Amino acid sequence: MKHNSSHSIKLDPTRLQDLFQSGNRKDFVAEARHALRQILVKLQVEGHYDQVITLVKRDPFYRELNNTWEEIEPSVRSQKWYELMDRFIQIAYSTRPYCLRCGECCRLESPSLHLEDARLLATGFISTRQIYTLRRGEPVRLNLEGKLGTLPSELIKFKEDQERGYCRFYSEQEKSCCIYENRPLQCRIQQCWNPEPLEKLWQEQKLTRRDILKSDQDLMDLLELHDERCDPERLNNLFIQLHKTRDMKVLDQVLEILRQDVAIRTLARTKMNLDEEELDFLLGRPLTEIVRSYGLRVEMDLDGVYHLVEDR
């Protein structure tokens, strides 16, 4: 779920606030030029400044904003400004439609795997300890749509660096991918200057745990049991219901799902000798972690009873 046009530019937030408040058109033009220069530096196309300026001056969105900037409400000015930055990035990219191998997309997040990537696991090139699962129904940020929602289908992803969120195969020292020749499909078609290939790929069939585990009946049984008793979609629906009704019976059902999740994970560790790294793939994220997306946290009292509390 990588986002395109992701190259961040750093502009002085105080100056921007002043710009949005004052509505001065001359300041708008000066600040837009300053931002454009930064974008060109970031995309390593500083030499294309004249060409880009010509394209920007012809751009209908820029022309309209330039003509109406003073009449727009301050809050709308801010929104339009960020739309303009996206336009600038697209225009700048149109003068450089190729990959710089800068690694910015690898530092944003790791790729999701597709059926074609099954070979990476089948050949042992990567192991199930290096991937994790986001299950259908989990609350996630759907980047392509730019909003929070629940995941419509299961995703298998490369693990990410916990602190910074970089793909685990990104080498900061080398500033490049450690498995470049064998990188998954999403990374091969990624074009940060053109959102279309990724949008098409998002519709394609993803790799699932069942594709990977189909010949291991014990693991398949565990997965089925866990999905049946600890379904994130059901948990999501219960949270919606709980929010509306405050019904204690609904809360009991939520707590029962959380208990089942902990019990099945314990069973997997003790009876099947699986460790946490493997469980990240096999059972996905613990539900006690997922409830934090709802602003809640699980606490256990001295009698071993679970309670849901606000996560401040």
Ligand code: SF4
């Ligand atoms: S696609 Fe290439 S140029 Fe674009 S962010 Fe990724 S590595 Fe950088």
Ligand code: SF4
């Ligand atoms: S697999 Fe390689 S190319 Fe793909 S995100 Fe990770 S580091 Fe980047």
